[in-house]
Amino acid sequence: MSSDDKLYISYNCVHKLCQKAATEILSTIGKPDVIVAIGGGGFIPSRIIRTFLRQTGEKNIPIQAIGLSLYEDLGMGADAIGKEVIRTQWLDFGALAQHFDSLIGKNILIVDEVDDTRTTLHYALTELYQDIQENAEKLGKDMGNTKFSIFVVNNKLKPKRAELNKDLMNGGIYLSGEDVEDRWIAYPWESSDIDTHTELAIKQGNN
Ligand SMILES: O=P(O)(O)OC[C@H]1O[C@H](OP(=O)(O)OP(=O)(O)O)[C@H](O)[C@@H]1O
Numbered sequence: 001m002s003s004d005d006k007l008y009i010s011y012n013c014v015h016k017l018c019q020k021a022a023t024e025i026l027s028t029i030g031k032p033d034v035i036v037a038i039g040g041g042g043f044i045p046s047r048i049i050r051t052f053l054r055q056t057g058e059k060n061i062p063i064q065a066i067g068l069s070l071y072e073d074l075g076m077g078a079d080a081i082g083k084e085v086i087r088t089q090w091l092d093f094g095a096l097a098q099h100f101d102s103l104i105g106k107n108i109l110i111v112d113e114v115d116d117t118r119t120t121l122h123y124a125l126t127e128l129y130q131d132i133q134e135n136a137e138k139l140g141k142d143m144g145n146t147k148f149s150i151f152v153v154n155n156k157l158k159p160k161r162a163e164l165n166k167d168l169m170n171g172g173i174y175l176s177g178e179d180v181e182d183r184w185i186a187y188p189w190e191s192s193d194i195d196t197h198t199e200l201a202i203k204q205g206n207n
Contacts, residue, residue: 006186010201014113014153014188015048017177021151022052025109028173029149031055032109035063038124039089041113044189045153049111066090066128068120083161085123093135103132105144108172114185115155115176122162125150129168147172158182 025032031053037046046063053061067089093102110124125148136143148169155176164174191197201207 006184007180008186008197008201008204008206009154009188010198010207011188012198013201013206014045014177017153018045018048018151019052021175021177022049024175025049025053025149025151025173029107029147029171031058031107032061032149033106034103034108035061036091036108036110036124036128037063037065038110038112038120039065039067041187042111045113045151046111049109049151053109064091066124068124070119083117083119085120087127091128091131093131102135102139103128103146104136104139104141105146107145107147108149110148110150111152112150113153113187115150115152115160116158118160118162118164121150121152122164125164125168143170146170149173149175151175151177153177154185155179156182156185 035046035050035053037043043065050061050063067087069086069088070083071086091103108128110121110128112121112124115121129143129146129148132146133143149172150164150169153176155178157179186197186200188194188197188201198207
């Protein structure tokens with residue numbers, strides 16, 4: 001693919017989209033109790049958005065990392081979701097206890113850089129919900145007000161392979177910084193020449 005076919009996004013652009021999204025999050029669902037960053041692409045946006053979600057004088061919102069990777073499973077049927085998600089890292093409920101007794105009843109914000117086929121976000125939402133529900137059952141509690149919202153820097157406008165279950169989100173919102181056409185997105189953290197990358201992003205109006 002030539003450089004012209006790619007959509008170049010600068011660090012400035014990511015920063016501004018996170019800032020705008022934070023305003024919307026605070027005015028709709030309020031301050032999240034925890035950010036769950038889907039690595040690796042979700043790490044930098046998570047850290048940026050935390051800056052703008054934090055209110056003066058308040059504690060930082062904890063960021064928990066999960067690692068999810070997609071790989072093509074060639075053995076799957078045509079109707080199946082065509083890619084499988086592999087967990088490379090998951091929440092450590094033991095470590096989370098430093099901040100909370102559990103995630104039950106919490107306002108949870110899941111962050112990733114891009115919603116492409118939606119496979120990864122669907123997996124993250126479903127599996128996080130199940131884990132928290134299992135934890136609740138063990139403690140004899142129900143899910144109560146546990147709420148899941150999702151922020152992605154970019155959502156690709158295309159048919160998705162999976163849908164997000166609104167019932168699991170429980171009033172949480174789905175928010176994309178910017179909806180974009182279905183093109184290869186070049187993010188700055190992948191660039192080996194950040195100056196040229198930034199120039200191309202500016203030319204495309206993505207700064
Ligand atoms: O909407 P989907 O089709 O599921 O694709 C989106 C996912 O793909 C990329 O992850 P990748 O597995 O390439 O790992 P990375 O974040 O470490 O680059 C990206 O970071 C998202 O997590």
